[in-house]
Amino acid sequence: MPYGYTGKVLHVDLTTGKMEVEEPGEGFFRKYMGGSALGSYYALKLMPAGTDALGPDNVLVLSLGVTTGAAISGQSRVTATAKSPLTGAIGDAQAGGFWPAEAKGAGYDALVFTGKAEKPVYLWISDGQAELRDASHLWGKVTGEVDAAIKQELGDEKVQVLQCGPAGEKQVRYACIINMSNRANGRTGMGAVMGSKNLKAVAVRGHKRPEVADRKALAALARWGAQNLEDSGVYGMTLNGTADVLGYQNEVGGLPTRNWESGSFEGYEALTGEVMTDTILKEGDTCYACVVRCKRVVETEWQGHKVEPLYGGPEYETLATLGSYCGVSDLDAVAYANQLCNMYGLDTISAGATVAFAMDCFEQGLIGLEDTGGVDLRFGNAEAMVQMVEQIAQREGFGNVLAEGTGRVARRLGPEAEKLAVVVKNHDLPAHMPEVKRSLGLIYAVNPFGADHQSSEHDPAYEGDFDGYRERLAQLDLLEQQPEFSLSPEKIRFALYTEQFYSLLDSINVCQFVYGPAWHLYGPNQLVEMARAVTGWDLSLWELMKVGERRLNLMRAFNTREGFGREDDVLPPKLAKPRKGGPSEGMTFEPEELERAKDIYYGMCGWDQQGVPTRAKLEELSIDWVAEAIGL
Amino acid sequence: MTMTVHVKLYSRFRRHLPKEAQGEANVELPEGATLARLLDQLNISGRVQLVSVNDEPEPDRDRILQQGDNVRIFPFVVGG
Ligand code: SF4
Numbered sequence: 001m002p003y004g005y006t007g008k009v010l011h012v013d014l015t016t017g018k019m020e021v022e023e024p025g026e027g028f029f030r031k032y033m034g035g036s037a038l039g040s041y042y043a044l045k046l047m048p049a050g051t052d053a054l055g056p057d058n059v060l061v062l063s064l065g066v067t068t069g070a071a072i073s074g075q076s077r078v079t080a081t082a083k084s085p086l087t088g089a090i091g092d093a094q095a096g097g098f099w100p101a102e103a104k105g106a107g108y109d110a111l112v113f114t115g116k117a118e119k120p121v122y123l124w125i126s127d128g129q130a131e132l133r134d135a136s137h138l139w140g141k142v143t144g145e146v147d148a149a150i151k152q153e154l155g156d157e158k159v160q161v162l163q164c165g166p167a168g169e170k171q172v173r174y175a176c177i178i179n180m181s182n183r184a185n186g187r188t189g190m191g192a193v194m195g196s197k198n199l200k201a202v203a204v205r206g207h208k209r210p211e212v213a214d215r216k217a218l219a220a221l222a223r224w225g226a227q228n229l230e231d232s233g234v235y236g237m238t239l240n241g242t243a244d245v246l247g248y249q250n251e252v253g254g255l256p257t258r259n260w261e262s263g264s265f266e267g268y269e270a271l272t273g274e275v276m277t278d279t280i281l282k283e284g285d286t287c288y289a290c291v292v293r294c295k296r297v298v299e300t301e302w303q304g305h306k307v308e309p310l311y312g313g314p315e316y317e318t319l320a321t322l323g324s325y326c327g328v329s330d331l332d333a334v335a336y337a338n339q340l341c342n343m344y345g346l347d348t349i350s351a352g353a354t355v356a357f358a359m360d361c362f363e364q365g366l367i368g369l370e371d372t373g374g375v376d377l378r379f380g381n382a383e384a385m386v387q388m389v390e391q392i393a394q395r396e397g398f399g400n401v402l403a404e405g406t407g408r409v410a411r412r413l414g415p416e417a418e419k420l421a422v423v424v425k426n427h428d429l430p431a432h433m434p435e436v437k438r439s440l441g442l443i444y445a446v447n448p449f450g451a452d453h454q455s456s457e458h459d460p461a462y463e464g465d466f467d468g469y470r471e472r473l474a475q476l477d478l479l480e481q482q483p484e485f486s487l488s489p490e491k492i493r494f495a496l497y498t499e500q501f502y503s504l505l506d507s508i509n510v511c512q513f514v515y516g517p518a519w520h521l522y523g524p525n526q527l528v529e530m531a532r533a534v535t536g537w538d539l540s541l542w543e544l545m546k547v548g549e550r551r552l553n554l555m556r557a558f559n560t561r562e563g564f565g566r567e568d569d570v571l572p573p574k575l576a577k578p579r580k581g582g583p584s585e586g587m588t589f590e591p592e593e594l595e596r597a598k599d600i601y602y603g604m605c606g607w608d609q610q611g612v613p614t615r616a617k618l619e620e621l622s623i624d625w626v627a628e629a630i631g632l
Numbered sequence: 633m634t635m636t637v638h639v640k641l642y643s644r645f646r647r648h649l650p651k652e653a654q655g656e657a658n659v660e661l662p663e664g665a666t667l668a669r670l671l672d673q674l675n676i677s678g679r680v681q682l683v684s685v686n687d688e689p690e691p692d693r694d695r696i697l698q699q700g701d702n703v704r705i706f707p708f709v710v711g712g
Contacts, residue, residue: 233679236643236709245711247642251682251704252689273711274646278654316711454712466679466708512712519710583689 003213004534005029005066010108010130012123014197015056015115019130021108030537031622034065034109035509036092037551039081042112043090044554044629049561053085053189054171054196056116062103062162062202063111065509067534069104069209069288072222073521074514075530076101076288078162078179079506080190083562084449086173086350086405087425090558091188092449096287096511099179102160105206113197122163122201124154127208135200140166142343143181144310150203159205165345168195170395172403174350174428178342182295182312183287186347188427188449213536221530225514225521226291233469233519237294238284240273242316242513247272249320253584254436256429257324258379259353259360260422260574263433264582267329271319280335282309287511292521294513302336302386314338314348317453320431321352322389326359327379337389344393350405353428355388357406358398360420366413373397422572425450425564432458434571435579435587438487439495442597445569446611447499448555454512457498459484461518462491472516472523475541476501487593492600497545504548550621552605553613561630566611569598633663635699637670642706648674661697668693670703679708 007029009022032038039061051057060082067075078100084091107128120135138146147161160179168175168191175191176184185191194200212218229235236244246268249255253263269275276296285295296313314322314334322337323329341348355377361367362377369376375384375398391399401409407426410417422429427450434441437459444451461469463484470481476497480490498517501524505512508531514520515527522530528541559568575589602609606617615627636658641648646655661670667683667690683690684704685697697703 233708233710236707237711239644239646242711244643245709248682248706248709249711251684251706272642274642274655458710460681460708464681464708469679469708513710519708 002026002029002210003536004070004210005034005109006104006107006210008108009110009112011112011114012130012132013115014113014117014121014199017132029066029109031547032550033508033547034063034068035077035079035094035507036081036503037507037547037554038063038110039079039092040090040551040554040558043081043083044558044626046112046114047083051083053083053088054192056197058083058193058196060113060190060193060197061110063509064100064104064109065507067531068509069101070212070218070534071289072218072530073225073290073292074511076290077509077511078103078185079509080177080185082190082193084188085171085192086189087427087450088562089425089450089564090448090555091190091193092506092555093176093185093187093190094506094509095177095179095183095185097180097183098288099160099162099183099204101209101288102206103204105209106204107206111202113199116196117198120198120200122150122203123199124203126205138200139169142166143178143345144343146201147181150201154203156205159203161201161203163201163345164191164194164199165343167344167346167393168192170403171195172346172392172395173405174347174354175345176347178345181310182342184342184347186349187452191345212534214533217529217533221526221533229291229521232521234292234294234513234521237513238292240277241294241296241313243271243273243276243314243319245273245316246319247274249431251583252436253579253582253587254433255324256320256431256433258327259325259356259420260429261579262581263435263579263584263587265324265329268324270329270331271323271334273316276313276331280331281313285312290511290514292514298335300332300335302332305336307332307335307339311339311342317431318348318352321349321356322385325352325356325431326385328382328385330382333382333386337386340386340389340393346389346393349430350428351389351392353422354392354402354406354409355385357410357421358388358402361413361417364416364420366417371398419573422574423451424571425568427451429572433584434575434589435584436485438485438589439491441571441589441594442487442492442495442601443499445571445594446598446601448552448559455499455502456495457502457517459491462494469518472518475524476517487597489600492597492604496601496604500545500548500552502548503551504544507547507551508544546621550623553618553621553623554626556607556611556613557618557626557630560612566598566609569611570594634660635663635697636660637697637701637703639670639674640704641674642704643709645676645705645707648676665697666693667695667697667703670697671705676705680705681708682706
């Protein structure tokens, strides 16, 4: 019996209802670890090139990792991988909560879904036994209702439910997957893929998780985490959630405002994590075994609508995209829109960003009241923002247009609208501005699933000399702190090495607030200690970093096969125009700077100048089968 | 002679003031006091990421403060 993981992958053919258990062996798990590396492996192996992302040939993988379910902070994560209906590239999203740890106990490290069920179904796994059940009566219901209904019909309150909401059923291209009614595999439309397969939910219950190799070592590390939490950089999130950063972002001109017109928002104060703590916060919440407790549970009201604790509370990204992106400074309105996203299963980032883009088009006269169904889509109009989120979630009215995503709507509206679309590979930019975090701009452009803020360490960690963080970055051979706003070769090394490290985190599948290269609760060497204690493997940081690099190459190879290349690794034109007002007044991110950085980055990756992994690189990573898969 | 400056503390630094202050206070200092003196008086050390005085970032801890200055102080903060 392996330590930490079950060794079992469940393949579910939704077309035939047939299920098979694969046991790929220890070598496979040590090489791919889980999460996104494992998901990308199956996506590449099982999916033909050019697959319709919303068709039955798409392959949806829900994967845990070799340490999921162990008694330590930050391990309860699930990754969703499939071809993205939003980007056409590899899709990838992580979520925490209690579902992942429970799923491990239910007996599998990964679930691989192929085909399409004839009628809505849900998968029920209980202590290794898997069964597809009818979900017709759950179709069209919001997440909270479905969660309760499944628990009731299975007669066990401890069942954990992961599901696509009504937005996923209706195949909104940025529909997400939700567990616990408030945790999201948010990005790249993985909920739409679930919906397209008529897969409503996956319910899990398990009474026995795999043994851990060295319980004492794991307990000592867990104790260290609890004792050092207050000194750790992540502690601000314990106090105020991820929105702890919002005030700072505004202070440095890095809070995207009115669809990225500006980096500072005059109404920011109402949206800070501190204000949320002082006003609508009911309590903090957590994921299985995590001492950080960064999750928010809020309770309030907006225009007679209740905002219920069941649906959690807004993250920083949500406060920015549904708030400052739209020029909205009404915390209750944002909390209510956040609840709608969690009820219907919508990615809050793309939902807010798409509404902000539509507001920009409206303000510029590219669309009018006749297009919006009479909704006055002006920046700052909280009612209009909420109304649009609701319409998108249900694919009603103008929301049905916006459900296609910013990039597609922009192309439909023409070149003037395209200039306002703040996307990379059709993926809306999250709320960290490359103008003030230059290496993040490079990562936004090259990241395989589109612009993402959780795929590398942000620049400030390598721009100041912070006690404790310096030593951890040194573990990744990052020794020379760089000046503010630089995109030097040394900064590009920082971007690449931390990208590979974050890629590892998404493969071993742990929380990027708990484990990381600087301010996190645990540093790189402690991640190695944790993984050794759980699996019993004699692991090193070298070996783990290779897993991260392997994942990036698998994803890149998937995209190569789908026709993506260097020309897709670009930032939106709006970023080349000067920001207006506040500390980032006049700042830009020009294409020339990005192209120079890409030359260096591709070279450092061992890719050709089209951004395609070379055969030698794939061989070096011991995945030469990928070269055949993409015809190298 | 003393002077008063208005401070706003963010994130974990809010705990350097009584809870009901919600991170904001008027602080009395001797005239001619520096930013370093203010940080000292508030007992703030460790990872300070950003201090701004009257809406401008101020990296110099020897900056001499004036009556009525507005000071905002941020620790190293993160969020996703
Ligand atoms: S830090 Fe937050 S998101 Fe990460 S595991 Fe802990 S509670 Fe969950």
